[in-house]
Amino acid sequence: MNKLFKMEFANLKKEKLLWIGLIIILSLVLLFNLLFLLYRYVNGVPDYALFSNLTFNATLGIGGITGNIGLIMLIIVLLHNFQYGTIRSQITVGYSRTEIFFSNLIICLALGLGIYLISILFSLGISILFFSGASLVFSTVIKSILYGLLINALVICFICFIAFSTASMWVTIIVTVAINALTSTITAITAFISGFSNVTFINFLPWVQITYIQQGGVDVLKWWQVVPVNIVLSGLLIYFTILIFKKKDIK
């Protein structure tokens, strides 16, 4: 599997799309923060603390946009071997399908979670630099980041499941975007009905949890429900992906 990793990383290093995507994501984070800075100067709002808090939450909010860009990047990275037919070489030269799946999954996890962490830390850094970060509650920030990692890992497992089951870039993109749209709607409805109050079933809906975290509702989540649910779901997705991919005819 080491050779597969080495090959994929050597290939990804030359993937312009990846670097362009990363630059777009970081530019969006920077732009969003600078807009707040500008707003502060124009309106002369003196409460720095208020803005630092707003910025952090809002930056998590634009995770919806940056996250989608990141997801599409991941899908393209995941499926480029299917698209070019190079997965056939990997299979024929003797790598097992399980090895191929795990090498792709691990690369996507590293890439996806890496992008997530970079954009969050970048945003946090700007927030602290310009707005002192005074009203940031340390435990909330850490909780948000950890939940974010866990849920993003599950989302990546889900994308891998669709990608390896269908081997189709468009199906994977459409399904992923559709799920995002659906869950955003569910969240909006849930929030409208209950506000960000403690609604038990949210702890069992990872996609809804993302939106909650993005909108600053992290404190309503119960870790003893969220963590096991996300781990079990990720495990099940990995299991079924391997099961399907091992029996799949490759065109």
Next chain:
Amino acid sequence: MELNNIIEAKNLVKMYQNTYALDNVSLNIQKGDIYGLVGENGAGKTTLLRAIAKLIFPKSGILEVKENMVMTSLIEVPSLYLNRTAYDNLYYQSILLGLETSEVDKTLEMIGIQKGSVKVKNFSLGMRQRLAVGMCIMGNPDIILFDEPLNSVDPEGIIDIRNLIKKINEEYGTTIIISSHGLEELSKVANRYGFMRQGKVIKEITKEEIAKSCGSYLSIKVPDANLAAEAIGNKFIFGKVNDTTINVKGDVSVTEVVKVLNDAGINIESINTQTIGIENYYIQLMRSYHE
């Protein structure tokens, strides 16, 4: 698995919807074979190669490839990263195969592609094919599966690839399975053949057996083929083609046949030596199977 065999297939069945792509296919391929898979479109050649390459799973039957064999393949379209250079593609393949980077330059030289910054998407089809062949032969694998490797390749490239196939087979004992419609070209490299039709292997034959059953014959045009046949009698093996033409089979002397006919007072209008090549063999085999 028998000692000399490198691939064994027994009663392989693969269906797409309700059609048999492979219908009880059994064959053995020995180490060092250059095995030509021949058959019409849809005969099951590509499906068989895909099954050997572990890309598809037969519905039933047994397919065994000797353990620890390094196998590479070029099936239908070249599997290449189009937005990378030829060097990059070969470099990635070298990583997959655990080869030294020096193999990349060696292979580029062998396939006649220059190291440069041109991306594969800007290559002609023939160049892509050459590169894909290079990816298969790099590092001298144990087994290579080629599906129409000469597609879109220019005449010079065809000769180069043919020589590469021969060289790798002779020097390293690489087993090569080639599916091709270019029978004459195939006959220049293959030592065994499997003829396929409607998902079945209808005939397995060696190069020597084909040569024996083909060989050459004399085609003689005369005013009356019946009279000529009478004169030749049981001196030669012959076949009447039509009322004015007979074919004398086997390795016979033209002078001898002419003498016999002249002695019988038969006027010979023309006499030609004809060779039955693999193409004629294929046509005859397919016709006989159809009948």
